[in-house]
Amino acid sequence: MGTEEIKKDMDVSEWFSQLTYDQWIAVPASGARPSARYKHAAAVADEKLYISGGSRNGRYLSDVQVFDFRSSAWSSLKLKSELKADKAEDNSQEVLPATSDHSMVKWGNKLLLVGGHSKKSSDSMTVRFIDLETHLCGVIETSGNAPVARGGHSATLIGSRLIIFGGENSSRRLLNDLYALDLEKMTWDVLETTQTPPAPRFDHTATLHAGRYLLIFGGCSHSIFFNDLHVLDLQTMEWSQPEIQGHLVAPRAGHAGIAIDENWYIVGGGDNKNGCPETLVLNMSKLAWSALTSVKGRDPLASEGLSVCSTLIDGEKHLVAFGGYNGKYNNEVFVMRLKPRDMLRPKIFQSPAAAAAAASVTAAYALAKSEKLDFSNMNFNSRGVESSPSEQDLTIEIDAIKEDKKVLELSLAEVRAENSRLREKIDEVNSTHSELSKELHSVQGQLVAERSRCFKLEAQIAELQKMLESLQSIENEVQILRRQKSAIEREIELNASAQRQGSGGVWRWLAG
Structure with a gap:
């Protein structure tokens, strides 16, 4: 159940009524298409999709x-600066x-x-x-304690408050x-x-459930991609990480999400190597994942940095995806017509006999999931089904079960492939662990040898310190001896001088 294009001869005024339920469709568009891009912002207002940056x-x-x-037409919105409102038009690059x-x-x-990365720092x-x-x-x-400038954050509207979580600032610090x-x-x-709280x-993606719970899913750091789900109770302000059932969800970032009633639809994302091909649905009441559709690995919807919104067209809810990089x-627009909740398991049987036929279908559906039965050889024409409309409904239900079976088999193959890759990584880690x-x-x-050497050096240092202390006392004695020697030498010189003077006086007396 991948993406398909609407036929060119389809009446664009009625294309939404001809969409297949729960299947992405690439919508043909007139007008100049916007530049292909990712990590843009998107919102729906008055049956129009607005794309920014x-x-x-x-x-x-x-x-x-x-x-x-x-x-089904594109147009460019010409913005006017608030400071130059008197001008009819302005270049949007100068305004935004x-x-x-x-x-x-x-x-x-x-x-x-709100927020984002730009060359004009703030x-x-x-x-x-x-x-x-x-x-x-x-x-x-704005006033108050404003958060630091950032991009890659989530912004969730709760009543009249906008809740901002996480992101990455201009210095690449994770929040x-x-x-x-x-x-x-x-x-x-x-x-x-x-x-x-969740790791930075x-x-x-983030969304609100039951007006009370803020849900955070996936994202990445600079080296790790996450597939965890965190819940913040906005009344108690306590974080929790509940156990999730159902479909195995691969780690991803750059995905997009939109909540409709009890379901949170997650589209795209990836891990810088592979795009995520399935459209996930989280039943927020049961906390269970399921895969609604799956696309090919290089499909535009298996992209990072795409956007997804919801819109109501002729009373029916649709998902709208745009952009991304894989x-x-x-720069294509994809639309999915959501199957109403009461049509997910249509109650088409009214009589007891038809109810028995429905029970057989339900049992076959359960067996198909557990044993992968081939429905093409099974006979559902029980005696209790009395009219051809019920048989037709059974055929429709069987076709739906076959599609579910294909999706489950594809999911199982993906899980097996992922398990194989994980086993290879485990073997590599074990080998690396052994070498380490x-x-x-x-x-x-x-280290033991160096520690022993250090002990010996410390002992030698202690001996040298003792020797230095003894050398200091010897140096003091030497100084004392030097001073004594100098005093003796001076005394000897004085005595010699006195003797010379005494001898000179006697000879002068004899000569006189």
Whole structure:
């Protein structure tokens, strides 16, 4: 169940009514397509998809592009500066700085652009706005304890508060702090929490469940990709990491998520080597993962840095994905028509006989999951099914079960491949561990020898210190002897001088 393109001869005014449930469709579009990109921001307002900024080939983008679901047409939004509102139009590059890895949420008649990386550095997080009626754009003045500037964070709208978690600052420092922006007062607050928070990360996803629980999924550090789920109780402000059931989820970052009712849809992402091909669904009440669809490894939806939004078209809910990078930058619009909850297991049987047939289908469905039965050779035409409509419904149900079986087999193959890769990594780690253990023993032996040598040197140093102390006393005695010698020499010289003087006087007396 990968991605497909809508036929060109389809009436664009009715294309949404012809979509297959739970399948991604690449929508043909008129107008100039926006530049392919990733790490942009996206939001839906008034049946239009708004795309802002992003990155391509290391260059930040500043444009705002609009996709109209009704006309299936792209257009570029010309922004006007708040400071130059008297001008009819302005160059959007002069109004909106080129930004990547930022967030965008709809608040009233405005789109709010929060944070992100740009060449114009800022110490604290910047909040900009785009007025959807006047197309004015500017910076919103905020107060309070604003978070440090960052990108790759998550921004979750909870009532009139915008909750910011994690991200990466301009110095590439990873964050796991939590802030709240009151959108009515435009004031920032630090949120203090208890228990163990998620590890610092960026390019994760977040959502709100039951108006009380903030969920954080995936993301990465500079070396590790995560597949963990963390829950913050917004009443007690306690973090927890619940046990999750169901589908095995691969670590990923750069994915996109959107919550609809009890389900959290996760699209794309990757680990810088491989894109994640499946569209995941987390039932937030049961805390169970399932895989809704799977695409090919190089499909545009198996990308990092894509966006996903939800929109209501003719009363039906749709997912909308755009952009991303998986070795190639993408600029296509993909739409998935979500199957209503009451159609996930349609109750098409009314009579007791038909209920018995439904029970047989349910049993076959369970056997198919456990034993991988081939439904093509099974006969579901029981005696209790009295009319052809029930047989047709059974055929539809069997086809759905076959599709589920294919998805499960694909998931099983992926799990087996992942297990094989993990076994190879374990063998490599064990081999490395063995070599490191040998090297550690060698180093420990060297340390023992060096420690013995150090003990000997310390003993020699102690002896030398004693010798130095004795040398000091000898030096003092030598100084005393030198002084005594000097005194004796002076005394001898004085005596000799006196004798010479005495001898001279006697000879002068005899001569006189």
